Amino acid sequence: MRLKQIFLTICFIGCIIFVHQVAIAQKSDPLPSWNDGKTKTAIIDFVSKVTDATSPDVVPVEERIATFDNDGTLWSEKPLYVQLFFALDRIKELAPQHLEWKTQEPFASVLKGDLKKAFEGGDKAILEIVMATQTGMTTEEFKTIVANWIKTAKHPKTNRLYTEMVYQPMLELLGYLRNNGFKTYIVSGGGIEFMRPWTEPVYGIPPEQVVGSSIETKFEMRANGPVLMRLPKVNFVDDKAGKPVGINSHIGRRPIAAFGNSDGDLQMLQWTTAGNGARFALLVHHTDADREYAYNHGAEKALEAAKVNGWTVVNMKEDWKTVYPPETK
Amino acid sequence: MRLKQIFLTICFIGCIIFVHQVAIAQKSDPLPSWNDGKTKTAIIDFVSKVTDATSPDVVPVEERIATFDNDGTLWSEKPLYVQLFFALDRIKELAPQHLEWKTQEPFASVLKGDLKKAFEGGDKAILEIVMATQTGMTTEEFKTIVANWIKTAKHPKTNRLYTEMVYQPMLELLGYLRNNGFKTYIVSGGGIEFMRPWTEPVYGIPPEQVVGSSIETKFEMRANGPVLMRLPKVNFVDDKAGKPVGINSHIGRRPIAAFGNSDGDLQMLQWTTAGNGARFALLVHHTDADREYAYNHGAEKALEAAKVNGWTVVNMKEDWKTVYPPETK
Numbered sequence: 001m002r003l004k005q006i007f008l009t010i011c012f013i014g015c016i017i018f019v020h021q022v023a024i025a026q027k028s029d030p031l032p033s034w035n036d037g038k039t040k041t042a043i044i045d046f047v048s049k050v051t052d053a054t055s056p057d058v059v060p061v062e063e064r065i066a067t068f069d070n071d072g073t074l075w076s077e078k079p080l081y082v083q084l085f086f087a088l089d090r091i092k093e094l095a096p097q098h099l100e101w102k103t104q105e106p107f108a109s110v111l112k113g114d115l116k117k118a119f120e121g122g123d124k125a126i127l128e129i130v131m132a133t134q135t136g137m138t139t140e141e142f143k144t145i146v147a148n149w150i151k152t153a154k155h156p157k158t159n160r161l162y163t164e165m166v167y168q169p170m171l172e173l174l175g176y177l178r179n180n181g182f183k184t185y186i187v188s189g190g191g192i193e194f195m196r197p198w199t200e201p202v203y204g205i206p207p208e209q210v211v212g213s214s215i216e217t218k219f220e221m222r223a224n225g226p227v228l229m230r231l232p233k234v235n236f237v238d239d240k241a242g243k244p245v246g247i248n249s250h251i252g253r254r255p256i257a258a259f260g261n262s263d264g265d266l267q268m269l270q271w272t273t274a275g276n277g278a279r280f281a282l283l284v285h286h287t288d289a290d291r292e293y294a295y296n297h298g299a300e301k302a303l304e305a306a307k308v309n310g311w312t313v314v315n316m317k318e319d320w321k322t323v324y325p326p327e328t329k
Numbered sequence: 330m331r332l333k334q335i336f337l338t339i340c341f342i343g344c345i346i347f348v349h350q351v352a353i354a355q356k357s358d359p360l361p362s363w364n365d366g367k368t369k370t371a372i373i374d375f376v377s378k379v380t381d382a383t384s385p386d387v388v389p390v391e392e393r394i395a396t397f398d399n400d401g402t403l404w405s406e407k408p409l410y411v412q413l414f415f416a417l418d419r420i421k422e423l424a425p426q427h428l429e430w431k432t433q434e435p436f437a438s439v440l441k442g443d444l445k446k447a448f449e450g451g452d453k454a455i456l457e458i459v460m461a462t463q464t465g466m467t468t469e470e471f472k473t474i475v476a477n478w479i480k481t482a483k484h485p486k487t488n489r490l491y492t493e494m495v496y497q498p499m500l501e502l503l504g505y506l507r508n509n510g511f512k513t514y515i516v517s518g519g520g521i522e523f524m525r526p527w528t529e530p531v532y533g534i535p536p537e538q539v540v541g542s543s544i545e546t547k548f549e550m551r552a553n554g555p556v557l558m559r560l561p562k563v564n565f566v567d568d569k570a571g572k573p574v575g576i577n578s579h580i581g582r583r584p585i586a587a588f589g590n591s592d593g594d595l596q597m598l599q600w601t602t603a604g605n606g607a608r609f610a611l612l613v614h615h616t617d618a619d620r621e622y623a624y625n626h627g628a629e630k631a632l633e634a635a636k637v638n639g640w641t642v643v644n645m646k647e648d649w650k651t652v653y654p655p656e657t658k
Contacts, residue, residue: 062535139577183537196581206391207581208512208537217577219570219596225603226596228577241548248468248546248557250579252525252536267548267555274554 030176032321033169039319042312043173046280050256051180057278061181065255067211067247067268068174070188070195072261073284074203075166076155078293080115082162083194084126086149088115090133098132107132130191131232135215138227139193147197160327163202168325169314170259170284174203177257185255187211187247189239189264193230211250213238239264244271256280262299269302269311281311288317359505361650362498368648371641372502375609379585380509386607390510394584396540396576396597397503399517399524401590402613403532404495405484407622409444411491412523413455415478417444419462427461436461459520460561464544467556468522476526489656492531496613497654498643499588503532506586514584516540516576518568518593522559540579542567568593573600585609591628598631598640610640617646 034040050059071077091101091110101107106125109118119125134142155165174184186195186205192212199205214235217228238246244267247255257280258265258272269281283306286295294317296303306313316323363369379388400406420430420439430436435454438447448454463471484494503513515524515534521541528534543564546557567575573596576584586609587594587601598610612635615624623646625632635642645652 062529192578192581200391208579210581214578217574219573219600221596221599226573226599228573244548244555244557245546249521249543250537252521252539267550270550270555271548271557 030179031169031172033172035319035321037319039312039314043176043280043282046257046278047176047180050278059256059277063253063256064177064180064182065185065251065253066177066182066257066259067185067187067251067255067272068170068258069260069262069265069268070186070190070212072286073167073259073265074170074174074186075162076292077261078286078295079156081190082153082165083190084129085153085156085162086146086194087129087133089149089153090145091129094133127234131215134191134194135230135232137230139217139230140227142193142230143197146194150198158324160324163198164325164327166202166325167284167320168322169320171203171325173259174205178204182257183209185209185211185247185251187238187243187258187268189213189237189242191215192238211238211246213242241267243268247271258282259284260302261286263301264298266302266305269305273309273311281306281309282314283311284314285316287315288320288323290317291320291323292316359508360498360501362501364648364650366648368641368643372505372609372611375586375607376505376509379607388585388606392582392585393506393509393511394514394580394582395506395511395586395588396514396516396580396584396601397499397587398589398591398594398597399515399519399541401615402496402588402594403499403503403515404491405621406590407615407624408485410519411482411494412519413458414482414485414491415475415523416458416462418478418482419474420458423462456563460544463520463523464559464561466559468546468559469556471522471559472526475523479527487653489653492527493656494653495531496649497651498649499613500532500654502588503534507533511586512538514538514540514576514580516567516572516587516597518542518566518571520544521567540567540575542571570596572597576600587611588613589631590615592630593627595631595634598634602638602640610635610638611643612640613643614645616644617649617652619646620649620652621645 031040031043049055049057050064052058068074071081088110091107095101095111101111106118106121106129150163153162154160155162158165177184184205186199186209188195190212192210192214195212196207196210199210200207216231216233216235218231220227220229236242236246243265247268254275255272256275256278258269259282260269261284273279273281283302285303286293288294360369360372378384378386379393381387397403400410417439420436424430424440430440435447435450435458479492482491483489484491487494506513513534515528515538517524519541521539521543524541525536525539528539529536545560545562545564547560549556549558565571565575572594576597583604584601585604585607587598588611589598590613602608602610612631614632615622617623
């Protein structure tokens with residue numbers, strides 16, 4: 001009898017500890033890097049009402065779709081899009097096989113380090129750079145090239161890996177949404193095959209939940225098996241009015257929450273908030289020249305629409321306790 | 330003490346019952362509509378080895394991707410693709426608004442009920458019919474049209490709903506794979522927006538796991554909000570060499586198992602089986618003129634490739650105990 005009593009007592013204590021831990025977990029802050037205020041409250045209020053079974057706004061789990069822009073929303077996009085840094089490194093790497101680049105723009109200026117001149121050609125120059133450096137190989141080869149580059153490539157200002165230039169508050173937000181049954185997607189103007197090799201370890205977003213711009217690929221049967229070749233031809237531009245198209249094509253459901261930072265995200269936020277029931281739209285406003293960057297350029301229309309429509313705007317400087325994750329030594 | 334003893338006895342009995350139920354569940358047949366034989370064994374052996382943590386062939390859950398063709402693989406495709414029956418019904422419905430169709434082919438022949446003549450124009454005629462009946466509306470409007478049609482449209486031979494002309498053994502296979510951690514996708518030559526309104530209730534496959542052919546859509550901001558318009562222009566043909574392209578675009582991972590029935594699936598099966606590690610490819614061979622249809626036409630190359638590569642071939646007549654689900658009165 002003595003032993004049984006001891007056993008039951010241990011069980012009882014175990015029970016109390018367990019219940020206590022659950023209570024702590026439930027009460028703990030899901031967004032610790034967000035300062036208290038109306039932005040954080042708006043996020044938590046939205047998630048609470050669409051997940052509370054007794055709420056008139058509750059949304060079935062399968063319809064809890066949240067879409068996130070990448071550049072400027074999940075990681076820094078300044079001084080250049082990371083995919084452009086990748087392209088510039090590729091030009092340097094491939095230059096020995098392209099002696100004609102020494103005199104051919106925009107490559108000549110890139111090789112001389114004169115980016116201002118290289119990008120004078122605008123979108124056309126950028127497209128030319130992307131096509132010259134990111135097509136002409138198989139999809140598997142490209143994946144390996146990206147995966148190897150992203151392992152060591154560093155941001156010119158902070159000297160941290162690009163994959164560490166992600167916003168800690170947004171990582172917490174992704175996790176918070178997933179813990180509440182959301183499926184989180186990236187919907188970016190960036191290249192879909194540039195993002196997929198690293199979004200799972202960095203953001204917890206698997207390849208099948210990444211939507212982006214793409215070039216055409218072609219199935220070819222070779223002697224040692226089939227490949228998909230990356231062709232130098234634009235297939236789809238997942239930006240601006242392209243974002244709702246990309247969402248419809250890949251997801252086939254309208255998101256109930258969308259997160260962006262620029263005019264490139266305007267239509268995604270319009271499309272998301274035009275659906276029935278509870279909706280949430282958020283813009284990250286870059287207001288923090290000390291810890292990140294401060295700029296409105298390219299976000300003017302989106303910020304204006306946020307004002308008109310009552311969308312949530314993150315004031316990075318005020319709303320975020322920290323910008324990047326702590327450095328791992 | 331008496332009470333405590335009764336309580337413990339009840340607990341003990343409960344435990345035994347629970348363990349027994351688990352044992353039954355584990356032993357019960359996951360594919361009851363499949364006859365025992367080498368086809369069923371091949372499926373179960375594959376699933377066992379990729380899910381057994383002690384197996385050298387074990388595959389992480391996130392990589393357990395299985396892709397299924399739809400027409401002829403998950404439901405009957407004879408005497409016509411279901412989407413064509415839909416198009417023909419749409420022509421009859423829209424005819425009063427298109428008096429010119431009375432004399433214009435292929436519409437005139439469709440309206441006269443002469444399908445042979447209507448389809449003499451081949452793919453061009455079919456494309457014309459699809460464009461005339463399935464574009465020019467918003468994506469939301471099209472979804473409603475499809476959802477309403479599929480609720481009542483019936484197969485001309487069996488007089489059953491098309492959604493009941495699905496293969497019971499394949500429904501069990503989909504469920505068996507999902508119970509073993511697989512993500513199941515449809516990868517069909519059919520229209521992606523024709524399938525998405527009903528694949529979740531019928532197959533348990535959500536819209537975001539449906540890949541198919543598509544027309545172009547365009548974002549438009551209207552006075553009462555944004556819409557996506559369906560344009561009469563082909564965007565992507567998810568058939569033959571297009572299937573690996575569609576898989577790469579939508580999923581971004583190579584499947585480890587693929588299921589088809591025709592030459593349109595050949596490249597999907599080649600692409601799937603060319604990956605590293607354990608792979609599985611299966612063709613449904615239509616050999617059952619009594620219970621379904623018997624034909625090789627359009628599957629000659631795929632069946633030949635199955636022989637050469639040792640892919641699993643379902644002999645519908647011998648391998649399936651039943652073809653369709655029991656009728657619900």
